[in-house]
Structure formats: C-alpha cells, structure tokens
Amino acid sequence: MPSYEQLAEQLDPATTVLLTVECQQGVVGRDSALPELAEVARSSGALHHVARLVDGAHEAGVQVLHAVAERRPDGRGASHNARLFRAAARLPVQQLTGTTAVRIAEPIEVADEDLVVRRLHGLSPLAGTDVDALLRNLGCRSLLVTGVSANVAIPNAVFDAVNLGYTAVVLSDAIAGVPAEYTPAMIRNTLAFVATITTTDEVLACWKRRPRRVRPA
Incomplete structure (x- = not known):
C-alpha cells in the first residue's frame, strides 16, 4: 500500500478520474445475465463501495466516467472472435442499447456531470472507445x-491505462470477479505489479482532506 502522502498526490481531484466498469443492471443488477458475478459484486460489498466512491467523487469534484458494455439489437459491429462473446450472445439477458440492462445499477447515483461511454465491441473500456480522448481532455x-x-x-482497463501513460489505481474492495477468491489472488499476483492498490476508505479519506474542486464545464 502507498503512504498517505503518495496516495494523496496521486488522487489530486484536478487530475483524477473515477472509472466504473460495467456497473450496469444487466451485469450486476438483480436481473443480471451473470447472476454469479452479480451475487459476488453485491455480497462482497464491491458494488456498495463503488457507490460510496462515486458519491465521494461528486463531493470532491472528481470527474466520474461510467463505462458500459452493450450491443445493438441487430448485433452490428459486435465482436465474435472469442468464446466469451459467443457465450454472451446466448444468455437470456442481453445488454441491448436502450434497455434497462445497460442503465447504471443501484445503488450507484449518476450525476449530470458524469460521463457515460458505451462500447459495442471488445473487452476493454479504453481500447477502441472515446475514453482515452476524454481523459486527456480532462x-x-x-x-x-x-x-x-x-x-x-x-485487468484490460488497468493494462490499457498503463500503456497509455496513466497511473492506474485499483480499489481492491470495489472490484469483483468469479469465483470470489480469484479477485484478491489476481490483484496480488498481477495488478499489484502495474497499479497502485488501495481501498475505498483510504481514497475517501484523501478526498475529504482536500477542499472541493469545481471542474470547468
């Protein structure tokens, strides 16, 4: 874990963006296409911590960006080159554009100043989307x-962020995977080598000690 001083420097509201990845109803909501993942995200507290972070970011003036995965009803432009995509296409709940499945899930609150980026293909919220350009403009x-x-x-988001020159910060208690025990092992053996690993409480404590910053429109 970084020292408070190191973490506070990395989390300057003027140069920090909070990214939520696929925190949508059709993935982590009550009617998820992936009920095991949704259950872990909720029972572990990860989704609750994401909501706390989003609220804290709004209070501190930190930009929030929600990355949503979806597909057109006709499937145009969707990826088909991996087993995961083919399996997802057969699920009873589809992440279709304009449906409730692609709305941000409770208890996360979306503010007017938040940005929402939707992707129709691939595995990463950064690669092949508008996210990198938006981050640089911010x-x-x-x-x-x-x-x-x-x-x-x-992991796709973290590696892409590092390759693009950003400092990646992973909230160990605000991400989830299956099985539940896989997440801490993956953080310890993979992400810890390329990202700063911290917790929701530590991030919120850093932001609370800073005066609120209002980002220009």
Whole structure:
C-alpha cells in the first residue's frame, strides 16, 4: 500500500478520474445475465463501495466516467472472435442499447456531470472507445478503476491505462470477479505489479482532506 502522502498526490481531484466498469443492471443488477458475478459484486460489498466512491467523487469534484458494455439489437459491429462473446450472445439477458440492462445499477447515483461511454465491441473500456480522448481532455493523470469483472474487463482497463501513460489505481474492495477468491489472488499476483492498490476508505479519506474542486464545464 502507498503512504498517505503518495496516495494523496496521486488522487489530486484536478487530475483524477473515477472509472466504473460495467456497473450496469444487466451485469450486476438483480436481473443480471451473470447472476454469479452479480451475487459476488453485491455480497462482497464491491458494488456498495463503488457507490460510496462515486458519491465521494461528486463531493470532491472528481470527474466520474461510467463505462458500459452493450450491443445493438441487430448485433452490428459486435465482436465474435472469442468464446466469451459467443457465450454472451446466448444468455437470456442481453445488454441491448436502450434497455434497462445497460442503465447504471443501484445503488450507484449518476450525476449530470458524469460521463457515460458505451462500447459495442471488445473487452476493454479504453481500447477502441472515446475514453482515452476524454481523459486527456480532462487533464487526467490518475485513473481509479472500479467495477467488474476482475476476470476480464478490469485487468484490460488497468493494462490499457498503463500503456497509455496513466497511473492506474485499483480499489481492491470495489472490484469483483468469479469465483470470489480469484479477485484478491489476481490483484496480488498481477495488478499489484502495474497499479497502485488501495481501498475505498483510504481514497475517501484523501478526498475529504482536500477542499472541493469545481471542474470547468
């Protein structure tokens, strides 16, 4: 874990963006396409911690960006080059554009100033989307990564962020994967080598000690 001083420097609200990954109703909600993942995200407290972080970011003036995975009803542009995509296409709940499945799940509150980026293909919320350009325009240097899943999208986001020159910060209690025991092992053996690992309480404590910053429109 970094020292408080190191973490506070990395989490400057002026240069930090909080990213939520696939925290949508069709993934972590009550009617999820992936009920095992949804159960772990809720029972572990990860989804609750994401909501706390989002609320704290709003209070501190930290930009929040929600990354949503979806597909068109006709499937145009969707990826088909991996087993995961083919399996997802057969699930009873589909992440279709415009449906409740792609709305941000409770208890996360979406504010007017939040950005929502929707992708129709691939595994990463950064690669092939508008996220990198938006982060650069926002002056982002540190990207806080939360959400699901620790199996696929979270490591993709972290590696892409590092390759693009951002400091990746992973909230160990605000990500989830299946089985539940996989997440801490993946953090310890993989993400800890490339990202700052911290917790929700530590991040919120850093932000509370700083005066609120209002980002320009």
